Amino acid sequence: MTFGDWISEPTNWAFLVMAIPLVLAAWRVVTSRNVVHAALSLVFALAALAGLFILLGAEFVAWVLVLVYIGAVIVLFLFGIMITRAPIGMEAELSHNKRWPAALSALAIFVTTSWLSVDAFGTTKIVDVGVPTSTEIIGRSLLGQFVLPFEAVGFLLLAALIGGVTLARRDDTPADEEAREATADAEAKT
């Protein structure tokens, strides 16, 4: 299969239209010197990823990705940025200076995994492109065969909820506690 054959398929044009912005946005996420730009690039990358999911026939998962990530997780990130970093803007020391070891290990991982998958799957074709999996199948599968992991994930979300509340609650510092005890003692004496 030559590149000419590959590029002549119209679905591959759709693939390129979504894959190139996806890679560029992902590159911006890891290299941008502005935290807010990095988070907003992640929105762009995930939108392109949702487009690829629709191309592969996973419509339900694509919309779950849009709702959960772009709708909720990014808002959480932006709140995190807002709270931890009052001066929002260019930040020179968002990354450290030892880039080459990191780039080298990332490159090694990329070469190994992509070479292995191309070696194993070669030119295996995706035959029924764009045929969506019906949500009914996913629903039956989730509440049938996979009901136990489904419940476990529900329990995990509950645990995360309780953990989040516990972490976010402002505990009294020892000084606060002493002050409160002192006022309680003073009230008891009067």
Add this chain to the structure above:
Amino acid sequence: MIVSQFLVLASLLFSLGVYGLLVRRNAVTVLLAVELMLAGVNLNFIAFESVIRDSLASGQVFTIFVLTIAAAEVGIGLGIVLLIFRNRATGNVDELDLMKW
């Protein structure tokens, strides 16, 4: 379309996430890089699902599980980052050397 193009794209996303994870100092951007790695894994699941097309739609179901766990991870992770910022007034992971010998 062949499946390899999606697998290569997924491993590119994953390794970009690894790069960001290793190179970033700010804890929030480290979590952003982790999200990128999870996105690569999800693309892998969906690509294999579109080839295999089993009757249970296992690839898509597992992608939903990964998404759920990623959401829980971000919630707890950002909670920890905020707590550290409140106590130590820094969000940089290389300045948190309290447990470094």
